[in-house]
Amino acid sequence: MTNTEHSKHAITMDAVSKWYDDFQVLRDISLTVDHGEKLVICGPSGSGKSTIVRLLAGLETHQKGTIRVYDQPVDAQGRGDIGMVFQQFNLFPHLSVLDNLTLGPMRALGMPKPEARDRAMAYLERVRIPEQADKRPGQLSGGQQQRVAIARSLCMEPKLMLFDEPTSALDPEMIAEVLEVMEDLARDGMTMICVTHEMGFARRVADRVAFMDNGEIVEIEPPEIAFTAPKSARFAQFLDKILKH
Amino acid sequence: MIIRPRLILAIVSLSALAACSAPPGTWGWYVVDPSNPSGWTNVKFLLRGFSSTIQISVLAAVASIIIGLLVALPAFAQSRWLRLPNRIYVEFIRAIPLLPMLFWVFYGLPVVLRSMGISLNIDPFWGAVITLALSDSAFTAEIFRSGIQAVPRGQAEAAQTIGLSRAQAMRYVILPQAVRRILPPLANQFIYIVKMSAFASVIGMEELTRRANELVVTEYRPLEIYTLLILEYLVLVLIISAGVRWLERKMGANESR
Numbered sequence: 001m002t003n004t005e006h007s008k009h010a011i012t013m014d015a016v017s018k019w020y021d022d023f024q025v026l027r028d029i030s031l032t033v034d035h036g037e038k039l040v041i042c043g044p045s046g047s048g049k050s051t052i053v054r055l056l057a058g059l060e061t062h063q064k065g066t067i068r069v070y071d072q073p074v075d076a077q078g079r080g081d082i083g084m085v086f087q088q089f090n091l092f093p094h095l096s097v098l099d100n101l102t103l104g105p106m107r108a109l110g111m112p113k114p115e116a117r118d119r120a121m122a123y124l125e126r127v128r129i130p131e132q133a134d135k136r137p138g139q140l141s142g143g144q145q146q147r148v149a150i151a152r153s154l155c156m157e158p159k160l161m162l163f164d165e166p167t168s169a170l171d172p173e174m175i176a177e178v179l180e181v182m183e184d185l186a187r188d189g190m191t192m193i194c195v196t197h198e199m200g201f202a203r204r205v206a207d208r209v210a211f212m213d214n215g216e217i218v219e220i221e222p223p224e225i226a227f228t229a230p231k232s233a234r235f236a237q238f239l240d241k242i243l244k245h
Numbered sequence: 246m247i248i249r250p251r252l253i254l255a256i257v258s259l260s261a262l263a264a265c266s267a268p269p270g271t272w273g274w275y276v277v278d279p280s281n282p283s284g285w286t287n288v289k290f291l292l293r294g295f296s297s298t299i300q301i302s303v304l305a306a307v308a309s310i311i312i313g314l315l316v317a318l319p320a321f322a323q324s325r326w327l328r329l330p331n332r333i334y335v336e337f338i339r340a341i342p343l344l345p346m347l348f349w350v351f352y353g354l355p356v357v358l359r360s361m362g363i364s365l366n367i368d369p370f371w372g373a374v375i376t377l378a379l380s381d382s383a384f385t386a387e388i389f390r391s392g393i394q395a396v397p398r399g400q401a402e403a404a405q406t407i408g409l410s411r412a413q414a415m416r417y418v419i420l421p422q423a424v425r426r427i428l429p430p431l432a433n434q435f436i437y438i439v440k441m442s443a444f445a446s447v448i449g450m451e452e453l454t455r456r457a458n459e460l461v462v463t464e465y466r467p468l469e470i471y472t473l474l475i476l477e478y479l480v481l482v483l484i485i486s487a488g489v490r491w492l493e494r495k496m497g498a499n500e501s502r
Contacts, residue, residue: 057402057405058405059402059406079409080406080408081408082406083406084402084403084406086402086403088399090397090400090402091403092403092422093422094421094422103407103409103417107409107413107417108407108410108413109408149403152407153406153407155407156407156408
């Protein structure tokens with residue numbers, strides 16, 4: 001926790017480039033995110049937005065540039081300090097909802113079972129599904145599964161939450177329940193980076209919106225500017241397309 | 246394969262006909278007929294082989310699963326040098342036919358051990374267990390590897406983001422899911438071990454096949470005795486199959502994915 005207080009920014013990316021073989025997915029990305037800031041990243045598929053959050057989560061490696069999270073490299077972070085929510089939920093299908101949530105605290109933090117259960121139940125309350133604790137993920141709806149996945153990350157009490165298209169795999173009527181939980185989290189001051197095309201959510205929650213295309217951050221600004229007066233033609237085009245439908 | 250129903254029908258009915266109309270003396274079921282005293286003695290002699298066959302098979306299967314898992318895990322190491330032993334073991338062991346390996350273990354391994362200063366006699370029982378376990382472990386290792394690979398990548402990624410180490414992710418997230426998937430092929434391997442345990446007869450192990458052979462030598466009734474032998478294996482394998490189906494149902498009910 002001491003890191004949190006001393007570092008100036010939550011995240012600093014400096015001239016980060018990444019290649020898959022010959023294909024460059026990220027081109028000289030420089031980006032800072034403040035403590036408690038909510039950043040929404042949007043852009044067409046293949047623009048590199050998921051790659052940024054996957055790098056920050058330590059799921060991928062980059063070839064050039066530096067990434068610091070609370071003044072530390074990604075691989076030097078404490079266990080579960082960077083929470084991640086996936087498009088496909090990635091809940092553990094062989095474990096009950098409760099066991100999905102207690103696994104991290106018990107195995108990664110060495111927390112005793114009763115304490116881990118209490119913490120898990122508290123976060124299940126928070127995402128409003130405590131009654132599903134004993135079910136298997138497969139018995140839940142998509143929206144419920146994603147809320148469980150958010151609670152699973154929160155059980156590690158992360159300093160930073162990453163969301164990689166958290167509502168893209170959901171039926172439309174389930175998107176709202178997941179976004180509500182995310183907004184609730186945002187109000188509590190969590191530092192969040194969300195890759196999403198939910199522009200209503202961006203407008204309500206984001207401090208800044210970043211538009212990516214072709215491995216670059218084309219522009220980054222507060223939502224009131226982004227949605228009314230985008231600077232680049234590419235962003236304007238993109239907004240036009242996704243807002244119409 | 247081309248199935249010729251008429252040919253199969255012809256063979257079946259001819260043999261049925263032969264069984265019914267054969268002159269006395271061609272068929273000698275009396276040797277294994279439990280209703281007459283000597284037949285009953287013979288049947289008891291044959292059935293007593295079950296205990297060795299089952300013991301050898303169960304021990305070999307358990308050892309094979311343990312060795313197979315230990316061999317499979319390095320296949321997922323990040324270092325090429327850790328992965329190499331896995332490939333070498335699988336390719337090497339898989340290439341050795343069972344019978345030569347049995348001879349090597351039974352006659353050769355004690356010599357190797359003695360040269361290393363270990364004085365250990367390998368009796369037919371442990372010779373069979375070691376051979377079956379080794380020979381099967383290469384296949385078990387491959388089954389484990391494919392089962393682990395079949396678990397979606399997102400599972401390991403989610404485990405990583407909640408702070409689990411690679412080993413913990415394997416232990417608590419990947420393996421439990423992999424084992425459910427590989428239960429049917431593992432059961433196949435167990436059936437294979439039961440059948441291959443018949444080879445233990447050639448190094449003098451008194452199991453089902455050996456006893457049948459011994460009885461044939463004294464009774465000169467190979468057809469009847471070997472028929473009963475085949476039925477013995479059939480019963481054993483059917484019991485295993487039923488057990489595995491029960492286990493699969495039990496695990497499947499818990500998952501409901």
